[in-house]
Amino acid sequence: MTEFVIVPPEDMRESILAAADRLKAWLSGRFPGYRFRIETRPPLAGETFQVIPIMNAGSNGDAIRMAEAPAPDLLAAIREACRGFQPGRPDA
DSSP: OOEEEEEOOGGGHHHHHHTHHHHHHHHHHHSTTOEEEEOSSOSSOOSSOEEEEOOOEEEETTEEEEOOOOOHHHHHHHHHHHHHOOTTOTTO
């Protein structure tokens, strides 16, 4: 699993969407090897950033093999990085 969906909090949604490419670059610089998508239509309303891992699955005949869930520390670090992003500043 190398990809995450980022859902911005409701009160920051418009400013985050306007700076979506910068936020993705910000996160990619802090978490090399991972990719990020910014969700434009939040499936869940919230007051904080939500980080949703995209879980890949593979099949081996009739068996389905799920990818391992990411470490909780990684999800917390991504959420914290999102909180540190400042959409109104071109350098952050």
